[in-house]
Amino acid sequence: MDNGKTTASARRPGGQRRADAQRSIDKILTAGLKLYSSRPGVSVAEVAEAAGVGRVTLYGHFPSRTELAKALMERTFEETEAAWQSVDTSGPADEALDRVLREQWHLMERNRNLRENVLGDVSPQWLRTRHDPILRRVEALISRGQDEGVFRNDLPLSWMVTTLYSLAHAAADEITAGRLTAEQAPEILSTSLRSLYRP
Amino acid sequence: MDNGKTTASARRPGGQRRADAQRSIDKILTAGLKLYSSRPGVSVAEVAEAAGVGRVTLYGHFPSRTELAKALMERTFEETEAAWQSVDTSGPADEALDRVLREQWHLMERNRNLRENVLGDVSPQWLRTRHDPILRRVEALISRGQDEGVFRNDLPLSWMVTTLYSLAHAAADEITAGRLTAEQAPEILSTSLRSLYRP
DNA sequence: TGCAACTCGTACATCAATGTTCAAGTTAAG
DNA sequence: CTTAACTTGAACATTGATGTACGAGTTGCA
Numbered sequence: 001m002d003n004g005k006t007t008a009s010a011r012r013p014g015g016q017r018r019a020d021a022q023r024s025i026d027k028i029l030t031a032g033l034k035l036y037s038s039r040p041g042v043s044v045a046e047v048a049e050a051a052g053v054g055r056v057t058l059y060g061h062f063p064s065r066t067e068l069a070k071a072l073m074e075r076t077f078e079e080t081e082a083a084w085q086s087v088d089t090s091g092p093a094d095e096a097l098d099r100v101l102r103e104q105w106h107l108m109e110r111n112r113n114l115r116e117n118v119l120g121d122v123s124p125q126w127l128r129t130r131h132d133p134i135l136r137r138v139e140a141l142i143s144r145g146q147d148e149g150v151f152r153n154d155l156p157l158s159w160m161v162t163t164l165y166s167l168a169h170a171a172a173d174e175i176t177a178g179r180l181t182a183e184q185a186p187e188i189l190s191t192s193l194r195s196l197y198r199p
Numbered sequence: 200m201d202n203g204k205t206t207a208s209a210r211r212p213g214g215q216r217r218a219d220a221q222r223s224i225d226k227i228l229t230a231g232l233k234l235y236s237s238r239p240g241v242s243v244a245e246v247a248e249a250a251g252v253g254r255v256t257l258y259g260h261f262p263s264r265t266e267l268a269k270a271l272m273e274r275t276f277e278e279t280e281a282a283w284q285s286v287d288t289s290g291p292a293d294e295a296l297d298r299v300l301r302e303q304w305h306l307m308e309r310n311r312n313l314r315e316n317v318l319g320d321v322s323p324q325w326l327r328t329r330h331d332p333i334l335r336r337v338e339a340l341i342s343r344g345q346d347e348g349v350f351r352n353d354l355p356l357s358w359m360v361t362t363l364y365s366l367a368h369a370a371a372d373e374i375t376a377g378r379l380t381a382e383q384a385p386e387i388l389s390t391s392l393r394s395l396y397r398p
Numbered sequence: 399t400g401c402a403a404c405t406c407g408t409a410c411a412t413c414a415a416t417g418t419t420c421a422a423g424t425t426a427a428g
Numbered sequence: 429c430t431t432a433a434c435t436t437g438a439a440c441a442t443t444g445a446t447g448t449a450c451g452a453g454t455t456g457c458a
Contacts (some may be wrong), residue, residue, distance in 0.1 A: 018403055018456055040239060041319065043445060054406045059447065103260075120240065158378045159387055162369050170365040179357045188358055195351075196395050217433055242415060253436045258417065315409055 003106065012141030025061050027051040037114040069121035073130060076111055080134055083107055091166050094197070101140065101168075101193065102186050109172040112165055147195070152199040160161060160197065167192055212333040222310065224260050233272050236313040268320040271329065273328060275310055279333055282306055292344030293396070299340065300367075300392065301385050308371040311364060334360060342398070351398040366391055 017025075031051035035042045044065050054090045058121040062068040072162045087103050111134075117129065142160050145151035151160070159195065174180040216224075230250035243264050249253040260264045261267040286302050288295045310333075314326065338360050344350035350359070368389045373379040379387065 020455065021404060024405080028329075044273070044447090056407080056448090059407055060404080065446070075382055081458085116438075132277065155387060155390065156383075159373060159391075162378075163366060166365050166369040167362060170361045174358060174361055179361075180355070184355075188354060191354065192362065192395060195397070196391060198394070212404070219425065220425090220434060223435080242416075255418090255437075256435055259434080348424085 016129060021061070024051075024053055024057055027053055028058055028061065028068075029071060029075050033075065033110075033114070036069070036072055036117050037110045040117045042117065066121050069118040070126070072114065073118060073122070073127070076114055077130055077134065080107060080111060081102075084137060088139060092150060093141055093148050094150040094194070097141055097193075097197075098190055100138075101164075103191060105168045105171065105186065105189060108168045109166060112169050123154065138164060142197075147199065151197045163196060164193060167196075201373050220350070221247050223250075223252055223256055226252055227257055227260065228269075228271060228274050231267060231312070232274065232309075235268070236309045239316045241316065268317040268395050270326070271313065272317060272321070272326070275313055276329055276333065278308060279303075279306060283336060288340060292340055293349040293393070296340055296344065296388055296392075296396075298359055299337075300363075300389060304367045304370065304385065304388060307364060307367045311368050319334055337363060341396075348398065350396045362395060363392060366395075 028047060028051045032042075032047045034045055035050055044058060047057055047068065052059070058068070062071060083104055084100075087096075087100050089100065097183040115131065119127070139157060139161050142151060142164075143157055146153050146157075167189055171180065171185045175182055175185055227246060227250045231241075231246045234246055234249055243257060243393040244254055246267070250257070257267070261270060282303055283299075285296075286299050288299065312331065318326070338356060341350060341359050341363075342356055345352050345356075366388055370379065370384045374381055374384055
């Protein structure tokens with residue numbers, strides 16, 4: 001986030017940003033996150049308008065559409081990191097996974113959309129290197145469950161991770177389509193995954 | 200397909216197209232289908248080039264990007280219709296569904312991508328009215344399985360349909376990513392859905 | 399208070415895609 | 429063989445998005 005490559009403005013001597021600049025950046029990232037994770041084909045102008053900021057101001061902080069996209073992904077990774085650390089992953093893996101799921105499935109789904117919608121703006125490699133650590137945490141948890149004997153062992157680990165994201169995505173879509181309520185969704189998702197993961 | 204609204208060229212008296220015109224249309228639809236179902240943001244020029252046809256020729260048959268997209272969807276619906284009729288859906292619903300799945304999951308997945316990638320070109324209503332009949336067939340089969348007692352009854356029917364498409368999509372992605380082979384995929388998909396649907 | 403950082407609107411150059419027009423050539427079909 | 433359908437490239441108008449330049453105003457901070 002503070003790597004200096006994502007901002008084009010002059011910046012004051014100490015390398016510090018002025019308070020109003022930081023506020024602008026925050027507004028841009030917040031609005032951008034909402035837009036980018038809701039639909040594809042978002043324009044820089046739209047993000048600026050949604051953030052209540054001039055288009056030029058945006059370009060002052062993010063020199064290109066690509067840099068904006070990267071910054072959005074970075075922020076998401078930070079949020080995911082924070083969310084992960086707020087969940088208790090001790091105890092039996094199946095119960096731990098259930099807790100993670102109920103806490104984070106919104107976030108998982110948003111990240112997935114975001115990832116898809118910036119696919120044309122940043123290189124797959126960049127995306128992969130940054131996204132892998134997140135996947136690996138879920139992977140490790142499932143793997144632990146297999147060792148403990150609470151999860152099945154006859155399906156590839158990567159496939160189990162994929163189904164988790166895939167069904168979380170599907171659940172979110174069903175809410176959008178009005179075929180599930182926000183209360184039903186986590187229950188149904190949890191039930192489905194339990195059936196799918198049971199040995 | 201022959202509704203006359205999708206072509207702008209003069210057309211001869213009998214309402215018939217000349218053989219070379221029909222050939223062009225076929226090439227365009229074939230190439231368009233391949234492109235549109237492989238990635239988003241396809242341009243008309245790309246389709247024309249991939250079809251080995253002049254851009255003007257394409258516009259002669261499909262007056263706008265939207266009409267082209269509609270025609271692509273129409274063709275897919277026809278193909279799906281044909282594929283469905285080639286599968287034996289008699290007998291126990293779970294076995295029937297398994298046959299359908301193994302025969303059609305490629306097609307399901309392609310349709311899903313296509314649908315997603317034309318979402319900006321045609322209205323959701325149009326898409327919905329045309330796509331619903333297809334979903335309804337799968338729905339009916341699953342519903343029959345519930346009546347027969349071979350499928351679980353504690354999850355919404357719409358959710359079960361969604362998971363089917365969702366996992367078919369995921370399986371195709373895993374092949375693309377190189378984490379599954381084309382031979383493994385149907386097996387794993389089938390196994391997963393059996394676990395998910397079992398009462 | 400004063401200065402540098404910051405914001406903003408307007409304007410401009412560039413680029414890529416869409417859709418149209420035209421004139422000349424090619425081909426199917428009666 | 430003759431005609432009308434069809435194809436084609438080149439050229440053009442339009443639109444929307446990206447990114448830059450400028451000049452005037454605002455605001456944080458020392």
